[in-house]
Amino acid sequence: MCDNTSAINLTKNQIQHSRTKHIEIRHHFIRDHVNNGDCEVKFIETKLQLADIFTKPLPKERFFFLRNELGILDSQNFF
Amino acid sequence: MIDKTLFIKKSNSEIILVQIYVDDIIFDATQDSLCKEFVAAMKDEFEMSMMGELSFFLGLQVKQTKDEIFLCQSKYCKEILKKFEMEKCNEASTHMPSSCYMDADAARKGIDQTKYRGLIDSLLYLTTSRPDIMFAICLCARYQANPKESHFKAAKKILKYLKGTTNVGLWYPSHSSIHLISYSDSDFAGYKLDRKSTGGTCHLLGSSLISRHSKKQSCVALSTAEVEYIVVVSCCAQILWLK
Numbered sequence: 001m002c003d004n005t006s007a008i009n010l011t012k013n014q015i016q017h018s019r020t021k022h023i024e025i026r027h028h029f030i031r032d033h034v035n036n037g038d039c040e041v042k043f044i045e046t047k048l049q050l051a052d053i054f055t056k057p058l059p060k061e062r063f064f065f066l067r068n069e070l071g072i073l074d075s076q077n078f079f
Numbered sequence: 080m081i082d083k084t085l086f087i088k089k090s091n092s093e094i095i096l097v098q099i100y101v102d103d104i105i106f107d108a109t110q111d112s113l114c115k116e117f118v119a120a121m122k123d124e125f126e127m128s129m130m131g132e133l134s135f136f137l138g139l140q141v142k143q144t145k146d147e148i149f150l151c152q153s154k155y156c157k158e159i160l161k162k163f164e165m166e167k168c169n170e171a172s173t174h175m176p177s178s179c180y181m182d183a184d185a186a187r188k189g190i191d192q193t194k195y196r197g198l199i200d201s202l203l204y205l206t207t208s209r210p211d212i213m214f215a216i217c218l219c220a221r222y223q224a225n226p227k228e229s230h231f232k233a234a235k236k237i238l239k240y241l242k243g244t245t246n247v248g249l250w251y252p253s254h255s256s257i258h259l260i261s262y263s264d265s266d267f268a269g270y271k272l273d274r275k276s277t278g279g280t281c282h283l284l285g286s287s288l289i290s291r292h293s294k295k296q297s298c299v300a301l302s303t304a305e306v307e308y309i310v311v312v313s314c315c316a317q318i319l320w321l322k
Contacts, residue, residue, distance in 0.1 A: 001260060001261065001262045001263065002263055002264075002307055002310075002311050003264060003307070004303060004304055004307035004308075006302075006303075006304035006307075007304045007305075007307035007308040007311055008311075010304065010308050011308070011311060019301070019302065020304075020305070022301070023305055023308065023309075024298075027308065027309055027312050028312075029312065029315075029316075030311060030312045030315045033315055033319065034315075038315075038318075038319060038322075039315050039318050039319070041311060044262070049262060049264050050262045050281055050283070051262040051263055051264035051279045051280055051281050051291075052264050052279075053210075053211060053214065053279070054210070054213060054214050054264070054277075054279025054280070054281065054291060054292070054293035055214065055264050055265050055266045055269070055277050055278065055279040055293065056214070056266045056269060056277070057175045057176065057177045057178075057179040057214070057215070058177055059177040060172060060173050060177075063173055063174075063211070066211075067211045067247075070210065070211070070281065070283075070288050071249060071250045071251070071252075071283075071286060071287055071288050072209065072210065072211050072247060072248070072249060072250070072288075073247065073248070073250045074244070074246050074247050075142070075149060075151055075153075075246040075247070075248060076246055
């Protein structure tokens with residue numbers, strides 16, 4: 001799941017664009033695997049992007065929402 | 080194999096897993112007879128005692144019930160708070176403010192490096208059961224070479240957050256699907272010193288978190304699409320390994 005459509009499109013087609021031609025070859029290995037069907041890249045809206053918590057400081061409500069979604073819970077809730 | 084102390088034995092469709100750490104061993108199998116066989120074989124060779132169901136391993140507390148497994152490090156968390164004399168501090172609701180701005184802070188006087196590193200190191204081990212504080216710790220860890228008062232303050236804020244959430248841990252329900260879903264995300268040029276971006280991925284099997292990472296990228300990117308693309312690639316590499 002990725003929340004950037006341009007990045008998803010990059011994994012799907014081989015077209016070189018003037019703005020992407022500097023990206024190193026080693027980063028393009030995903031295209032091969034997407035082609036073979038090893039994995040599939042889909043779009044997810046930013047609101048439901050669970051990996052958000054690992055990349056930037058977040059406001060309180062959003063932080064707690066993501067924490068619960070990831071299964072990080074308080075033991076008092078069920079023991 | 081990435082972990083050299085994890086042993087797997089497969090016979091027909093049954094599997095036994097054995098994890099060894101110095102003199103502690105944990106093991107489980109899909110069938111009871113395999114477990115008994117293993118215990119008998121080990122008792123022949125070594126002197127050992129059975130501790131029964133797993134409840135404590137390397138500072139990790141494990142609670143098992145029929146429907147779920149719960150991992151937490153509340154004892155370890157309390158130890159850290161004691162070690163850094165923060166037992167009586169006020170609780171904070173989050174681990175870092177959303178408008179957090181951190182830089183090298185070169186003008187200020189430095190603080191004791193050993194203490195700062197000790198704190199970061201202790202906190203890093205805590206991320207085993209607390210991935211929620213991972214980003215904050217990684218951010219603090221970047222300033223280990225030349226820590227200043229402001230960095231120590233940020234690290235203390237994490238401790239304050241931990242004070243209020245010592246019992247929080249990872250929860251694994253037993254009845255969840257086995258669909259592997261991975262999420263990848265990144266910020267854009269979030270690190271103030273070299274303008275590199277931080278990427279984060281997490282992998283969920285059903286609803287249990289099985290793998291995650293948060294890492295500053297090694298190259299400077301020109302666009303958000305490029306940043307996200309690089310994270311997706313590292314996410315893909317992890318998926319291939321998990322498979």
